[in-house]
Amino acid sequence: MFITGRLTEHATTQGDKVITSFAGRQLTYQQFYEQAKRLAAYYQSKGLKKGDPIAFLLPNSDYFLVAYYAAHLGGFAALPINHKLAAPEIQYILEHSEAKHLIYDTRFDDTLKQLSDTLQQVETVLKVGSEHSLEEVLNDSSFIYESVDLTSKDVNVIFYTSGTTGRPKGVMLSAGATEATAQIWGEAMGLNHEDRVQIVTPLFHCAASHVFSIPVIYAGGTIVIEEAFSPEAAMDTLENEDITIFFGVPAMYSILLNNPRMKELNLPKLRLFTYGAAPMPYELVKKVKELYPNVSVQNLYGQTENSPAATTLKDHFALDKIGSVGEMLPKTEVQVVDEFGESLPTGQVGEIVVKGPQLMNGYLKNEEATNQAIQNGWLYTGDLGRFDEDGLLYIVDRKKDMIIRGGENVYPVEVEEVLYQIPEVLEAAVVGVPHPVYGEVPKAYVVLKNDQHLTEEDVKTYCSKNIAKYKIPEEIDFLEELPRNASGKVLKNVLREHQTA
Missing domain, CATH: 3.30.300.30 (ANL, C-terminal domain)
Known part of the structure; x- marks a missing residue:
């Protein structure tokens, strides 16, 4: 079925339900599905072939997710670009990926003006907030969409992640990996159609998109999107939008919990605080639990190369296993190995390796790095860790100095x-x-x-x-x-x- 099949199903069975809420604009599942189909049909009319990348230079919005699903519906590869990058970094990604199709927000005009030579390779450009706009395409019903047969190995998203060589690497994720990740996180967080998840971290990162947005849509829930993290806006959304799940990095929790207003919020629907990207200090977790004793706390660990999904530390261990990234996720195997790839006993430190249906196909145009990263079906993460006696994983260092x-x-x-x-x-x-x-x-x-x-x-x-x-x-x-x-x-x-x- 893949994630597009599940979207199609939801558009039929719960078409009037809100799928995205952004800046006062709401889309239902049916509206979202129709817009994604129109954008997919637009690119089909331009002659794109299966797997062709469509680059996005977009801030957080419902448009980002519509474009993401449109790429999947058309059999193309979504290519989100970190809009915080400098012009030379964006130039490298566009040139390396050979992306000939670009969707961007006009707020990045000044950045793109520095890439005039590179942009000559781009055949179609859709802007948000301008003539020849994305909005015009999304509202144009004249484009005829043709369904596409996908296989589980077809690449449908490419995330560029920086590597130790100093050059970004294009992580190719397949339709099968994307769906597996939606299922994995859906089970690990107990996602359901009543969930309303608040997105304050960038959608161009795989965490906001693949750990939350895609799994929540897969489960039939609602994504409440903020363009960027702002403490006051985040608290307004938490209180006024019936949020059930919030995700942030520890720095965000530190900022929020040091704001006196946080203690006054009335959050009857909130059931889960999630965090990732870095360890959460004991005092911070303790403060969350004291302020909101009825809300669970869950840590999430993974890399772009595994979609990202490796382990999770659930609420019952939140205060007892500080520093741990938890237990293996569903469908996933995790080991700590020595330099020969042999599994190490409990307590010994080695490299963390991961196996499961969510692993990347490989790095775009980089067979050597792919062969180094994936060996005998295992992804070598570059993180050093150990298991404790309860089978919980701890990261003790980052092999790559990240x-x-x-x-x-x-x-x-x-x-x-x-x-x-x-x-x-x-x-x-x-x-x-x-x-x-x-x-x-x-x-x-x-x-x-x-x-x-x-x-x-x-x-x-x-x-x-x-x-x-x-x-x-x-x-x-x-x-x-x-x-x-x-x-x-x-x-x-x-x-x-x-x-x-």
Whole structure:
């Protein structure tokens, strides 16, 4: 059936039910389905073939989800792009994916003007809020939709995720993986047609789309979308929209729980607080449980490469197993293995590997990285972890040195490559350091060439033109030299100790 078959079924059996609510605009299942079909038919009329990518540069809205389902209905590949990226980063994704079709919001006009050469490859452009607009297509009933036969291995979404090489990698997820993920999270969170889930995190990330939006629609529920996280708006929505499930990263919970208004909210329908992307400190979980004793708390763990779905820590362990990412999800196997791929006993630390129907097909145009990531049917996550005596998983380190800044992934090598482009810089290293709100932020250590001078502001200004704002180092220390071992490798553990010294 896949997720499009379930949408078709809901449009028939509960066509008048609200599927999305955004900025005062509501769509029913029938309206949403018709709009998605029209957009799919529009692209069919343009001659797109099965698997052709359609790039989205869109903020959170109901349009994002309509476009996502339209791509699936037409047999195409949805390609959400992080709109927080700098122009060179967006350029790479468009060129690498060879996307010839783009849907974007006119608020990103200035960014796209910097990509004039790249945009010459684009054959169709639909804008939100302009002539030749997405809205016109969604309301045009003249396009004739032809149903498409999909197989479970057909790629229907590509998420670009940064890699340790510094270049983003296109994670190809199939129709079968997307449906399996909807089923997995539906079972793990007990989703049903009465759920109203609040989306405040970016839909271009797989968590907001694949852990919540798609599974909730699969279950016949309602998605209440906010364009971005704002504490006041989030509290208004929680209270006024009969929200049953809220998802946020720990930094969001910290901000909300430190707001006096949070204690005054009346939330009779709320049944589940969920979090992910980073561990939630004990005191924060405790505060949630004290304020809302009748609301369950659940941690979610996965990677884009597994759709994302690996493990979950449910409410009964919320305070007893702080730091754990929980038990294996339905349909999913998880092991901790040594360097030879052999499963390790309880308590021993090794690499976390995952197997299940939600795994990616591979990385787009990157067979070498695919073969490194998927071995004998297991996805090697790059995370180091251990199981405890109750079979619960703990992440003890990130093998890839990834920094998670308030839910946004930052790979040090990406930032380092930009720093090395600055003419005055001899060498640079980036590590994650603790932050009271964002959990951790990037910090750069820079060595300048002889007789060169730069200020912290100079470095940040250069970075701002080449990488997303959230990747810019919060602090920059200038050193005489970087600490290295005998083989010349930079000792990032020493740099982290330098931070706490």
